Amino acid sequence: PCFSFHGLTTDGLFAEPDVTIVSGLKDMVVLEGDDVTFRCQVSHENARDVEWKLQDVALQHNEMNEISVEKGKIHTLTLRKVTEQDIGTITFRVGPHTSTA
Numbered sequence: 726p727c728f729s730f731h732g733l734t735t736d737g738l739f740a741e742p743d744v745t746i747v748s749g750l751k752d753m754v755v756l757e758g759d760d761v762t763f764r765c766q767v768s769h770e771n772a773r774d775v776e777w778k779l780q781d782v783a784l785q786h787n788e789m790n791e792i793s794v795e796k797g798k799i800h801t802l803t804l805r806k807v808t809e810q811d812i813g814t815i816t817f818r819v820g821p822h823t824s825t826a
Contacts, residue, residue, distance in 0.1 A: 744772045747798070749824035750817055755807050762803040765817040765824050770797030774820045777802045780813035 748766035755761040767775075777784045777792055777800075784802065786792040791803040800819075804811055815826045 744769045744774075744819050744822075746817070746819060746822045746824050750815060750826035752826050757808060758806055760803055760805050761807055762801055763815055763817070763826055764795075764799055764801050765819075766799045767819050768798070772798075772800075772819050774818075775800060776816075776818045778816040778818070779804075779811065781816070 745768045746765060747768050748764075750763050750765050753761050753763065763777075777790075784790045784792065789805045791801075791805065793801050793803075795801055800817060802815065802817070817824045
């Protein structure tokens with residue numbers, strides 16, 4: 726089966742010292758068993774108040790969820806071997822700013 730992640734980006738007030746989302750999440754379509762990577766760019770390096778969620782459940786870095794930061798500002802989430810249980814909304818949050826896919 727093919728899974729679709731839909732989303733939109735919203736901007737609110739300021740997080741930390743002016744950390745905002747510069748480039749939000751993109752909707753993705755992935756086949757069952759494949760990996761999928763989501764990227765979200767923030768305005769400042771070393772943003773601290775950051776969280777990834779799947780269906781409102783906070784995700785932790787583990788063998789199935791790879792969470793990392795590229796070049797200090799690009800936060801990435803890779804879901805490994807996607808299954809039907811992974812269908813849903815992905816949310817990236819920094820402070821009060823969120824982006825969903």
